[in-house]
Amino acid sequence: QVQLVESGGGLVQAGGSLRLSCAASGRTFSIYPMAWFRQAPGKEREFVAAISSWSGGSTYYADSVKGRFTISRDNAQNTVYLQMNSLKPEDTGVYYCATARWPRTDVGVTANDYPYWGQGTQVTVSS
Numbered sequence: 649q650v651q652l653v654e655s656g657g658g659l660v661q662a663g664g665s666l667r668l669s670c671a672a673s674g675r676t677f678s679i680y681p682m683a684w685f686r687q688a689p690g691k692e693r694e695f696v697a698a699i700s701s702w703s704g705g706s707t708y709y710a711d712s713v714k715g716r717f718t719i720s721r722d723n724a725q726n727t728v729y730l731q732m733n734s735l736k737p738e739d740t741g742v743y744y745c746a747t748a749r750w751p752r753t754d755v756g757v758t759a760n761d762y763p764y765w766g767q768g769t770q771v772t773v774s775s
Contacts, residue, residue, distance in 0.1 A: 657769030668730040670745030678723040679751040688741035742768040
């Protein structure tokens, strides 16, 4: 079955950087779009970034992270990354990796587009 394992979270000061990784297993990685979501305490899970299948030629970002975060994928390593720069306290939350049920070339930006989720990794940004 599909397994997603996130890593790379931690505590960082505002203005700092972190790189999250999500290792996928259980099926052919390259043909599925991937996404990152996050959930802050007391808030609903929200979309952060998504990347299309294959070469990842299409990427999408939430307005709140545009210009600061970069999503990428390494199909040889079955891994998707989220490089986070210029972090702000409001970026604090649990970050989840997710993938689609079916191979597709388009990219969804809602949680309903991604039925498979990792366990999450905590990111805390101090002011």
